[in-house]
Amino acid sequence: MIARIATAAVGIPVFLAAVWAGGWWFAGVIALLAGIGYWEYARLWRAQGIDVAAALGIPAAAGVVLAAHGWPGPGPGALLTSATLAFLARAVLRFHPDSARGALLGVAGVGYVGGLFAHFVLLRDREPGGLWLVVFGLAITWAADSVAYFAGLAWGRRRLAPALSPGKSVEGAVAGIAAGVAAGALLGEVAGLEPGWIGAALGAVLAFGGVVGDLAESAIKRHAGVKDSGGLFPGHGGVLDRFDSALFTVPLLYYAALFLGVGR
Numbered sequence: 001m002i003a004r005i006a007t008a009a010v011g012i013p014v015f016l017a018a019v020w021a022g023g024w025w026f027a028g029v030i031a032l033l034a035g036i037g038y039w040e041y042a043r044l045w046r047a048q049g050i051d052v053a054a055a056l057g058i059p060a061a062a063g064v065v066l067a068a069h070g071w072p073g074p075g076p077g078a079l080l081t082s083a084t085l086a087f088l089a090r091a092v093l094r095f096h097p098d099s100a101r102g103a104l105l106g107v108a109g110v111g112y113v114g115g116l117f118a119h120f121v122l123l124r125d126r127e128p129g130g131l132w133l134v135v136f137g138l139a140i141t142w143a144a145d146s147v148a149y150f151a152g153l154a155w156g157r158r159r160l161a162p163a164l165s166p167g168k169s170v171e172g173a174v175a176g177i178a179a180g181v182a183a184g185a186l187l188g189e190v191a192g193l194e195p196g197w198i199g200a201a202l203g204a205v206l207a208f209g210g211v212v213g214d215l216a217e218s219a220i221k222r223h224a225g226v227k228d229s230g231g232l233f234p235g236h237g238g239v240l241d242r243f244d245s246a247l248f249t250v251p252l253l254y255y256a257a258l259f260l261g262v263g264r
Contacts, residue, residue: 003234011233011242012142019124019134027069027121034117035062037239040229041109047224050098052106056086061114068118069125076118083110112247113240119251126254129192129262136184136191136199137206137253141246143183144207145214148176160211165218173211180207192262202256206249213248217241 018029038061042054060083067075084107091103123137124130152172160168180203188199217240221229230238240247 004236007233007236016135016138019131019138022124022131024069026124027066030117030120031062031065033239033243034065034114035059036230036232037061037113037117037243038109040238040240041113041220044220044224044226044229045102045105045109047226050105051102052109053087053090053102056083056090057106057109057113060086060110061117064110064114065118065121068121072122072125076115080107080110080115083107116247116251117243119254120246123250123254123257126257132191133253133257133262134250136187136193137250138246139187140180140183140203140206141210141249144176144180144210145245147179148172148211151175161215161218164215164222168211168215168218176211177204177207180204180210193260198260202253205256206252209248209252210245213245216248217244 015029018026035058038057039054042052042057045052060079064076064079064083067079071078087103087106091099120134124134126133148168149172152167152169152175155171155175156169158170159166160170160173181200182203184193184203184206185196185200188194188196188202191199193199193202217229221227228237229240232238233242236242
């Protein structure tokens with residue numbers, strides 16, 4: 001618990017400083033996280049004897065993020081298409097029984113890690129309101145995660161998804177969604193989400209999305225037979241462990257912002 005708190009005390013201010021800076025600073029930090037995240041993803045599949053070509057996937061995942069800032073519009077799609085072709089070409093040139101599966105999982109990994117992380121940059125770049133939208137999304141995610149964790153420890157009785165994540169409880173998930181609603185109602189106006197019920201409703205949607213993101217990563221880890229995707233953040237695990245929920249909540253918020261016309 002001490003390591004978990006210490007990591008959060010150092011990591012959150014550093015990450016928020018990058019959010020505040022925006023531009024290439026933020027894109028660079030997110031690209032670095034995406035590259036490390038793909039390395040963790042490749043490691044999880046390698047534990048099952050499947051090669052998803054980290055040498056291709058790491059630069060592809062990071063490149064998709066950088067393209068989201070430097071070449072918005074066609075950039076991320078062009079990188080994803082190029083990565084798909086590269087993975088398929090590798091599968092053909094190095095054919096073995098698992099080559100097709102490795103190629104498909106590699107492409108999926110670039111989309112999962114690079115594609116979803118790219119939405120952090122796309123959301124931040126919605127000037128002039130992108131900064132506060134990112135803060136809103138992260139606050140909802142972290143509030144829901146934290147409340148779900150502690151509520152689960154205190155009152156958790158019924159397992160939410162025992163086959164995927166035995167530690168998750170229904171009580172914790174409900175408390176986390178309630179925290180998302182409360183945080184959304186409190187912070188919605190700051191992010192330009194008015195009237196107040198819009199922030200609260202988005203808080204509920206994002207908190208639920210965070211649960212799905214958490215369980216999605218848990219499914220991959222369960223398949224690999226490991227507890228954490230990595231060890232970059234003491235007490236929290238790896239990049240995918242720390243950002244599993246946000247990889248779902250931030251894209252959801254980005255498309256909600258597009259639909260509602262906020263942030264610009």
